[in-house]
Amino acid sequence: MTAFNEKYIDTPENFNNVHTFLRKMVTLTGKLQTWEFVRFEFWNRYEAPKSADPNFMEHNAHLWKNETGEITGLFISESGGGFFSLIVHPDYPYLADEMVAWTRNVWGKGKKKxxxxxYPYGQEVQALLDQGFVQDSHIGNTRRYDLAHTEYTFNLEEGFYIRCMAEGIDEGAKSDLIEQIFSPGDSNVGNTNYWRKDLQSYRAELDFTVIDDKGRPIAFCFGFVDQDNGIAVIETIGTHPDYRQRGFGKAVVTACFLRLKEQGVTTAYITGFSAEANALYQSLQPVEITPMHSYVYER
Incomplete structure (x- = not known):
């Protein structure tokens, strides 16, 4: 089977084609890829690199296609620099060598590192090793949850409760909480648009928050769904530093799991990088844990 490659051009058609490809990859392989549909939605919405380079997407994403125009491989760099990701269709494993070579010699030309x-099952792993990359470190774990066959319950301290955005939560207060957790000291806190609601897979009924006894949001998570395939990705989970180690993170994710079960979603994935995050996600009874490693090439 032959394939050709082309630059990713930022059009609605290309966005939908890549989005479909990433959702299909999970069902074809039975595994989450390093890029899934939610991460791609975030990338498409990420304004900072695009403001610095109007052609950022064209310069940092590349597609491989078969004779019928179906996507068979994706190269993408989240923010430019030297970091990239490759997704190879399982029916086209031979493309991995070509994609790694293109990454190293074309996109990576002039880059020192x-x-x-x-993931260990990635089609690209052997091609990376064959072409001079070395495995560097274990950076995180992705956990799979069987929502259909796992019982979930949670308890909250008196005076605390959980609400979803569909039930009415102040967007500004929640945006401020997110910024306080992930961007402490940022001067933009208080001026952040609640842009996640514009993502294609966003559901207000899966946008959960723990409210404290003074009516303030103190923990949150977002559930994003591929409804066609019954798969959810829980993306962006956080608890205010003053309220950690009290079970609020576990409670808010559990509430999301229970809502997903009501909607007929059978599988959920969460990826954790820090020791604290991995401990929390492990306590939620995953049925599978997959490590993620970094690979490095230096000229």
């Missing part, structure tokens, strides 16, 4: 993250 290239690095990527891979």
């Amino acid at each position: 290239l690095n990527t993250d891979c």
Whole structure:
């Protein structure tokens, strides 16, 4: 089977084609890829690199296609620099060598160091090793949850409760909480648009928050769904520093799991990188844990 490659051009058609490809990859392989549909939605919405380079997407994403125009491989760099990711269709494993070579010799030309993250089952792993990359470190774990066959319950301290955005939560207060957790000291806190609601897979009924006894949001998570395939990705989970180690993170994710079960979603994935995050996600009874490693190439 032959394939050709082309630059990713930022059009609605290309966005939908890549989005479909990433959702299909999970069902074809039975595994989450290093890029899934939610991460791609975030990338498509990420304004900072695009403001610095109007052609950022064209310069940092590349497609491989078969004779019928179906996507068979994706190269993408989240923010430019030397970091990239490769997704290879399982029916086209031979493309991995070509994609790694293109990454190293075309996109990576002039870059002293290239690095990527891979799961051990990734089609690209052997091609990376064959072409001079070395495995560097274990950076995180992705956990799979069987929502259909796992019982979930949670308890909250008196005076605390959980609400979803569909039930009415102040967007500004929640945006401020997110910024306080992930961007402490940022002067933009208080001026952040609640842009996640514009993502294609966003559901207000899966946008959960723990409210404290003074009516303030103190923990949150977002559930994003591929409804066609019954798969959810829980993306962006956080608890205010003053309220950690009190079970609020576990409670808010559990509430999301229970809502997903009501909607007929059978599988959920969460990826954790820090020791604290991995401990929390492990306590939620995953049925599978997959490590992620970094691979590095230095000229």
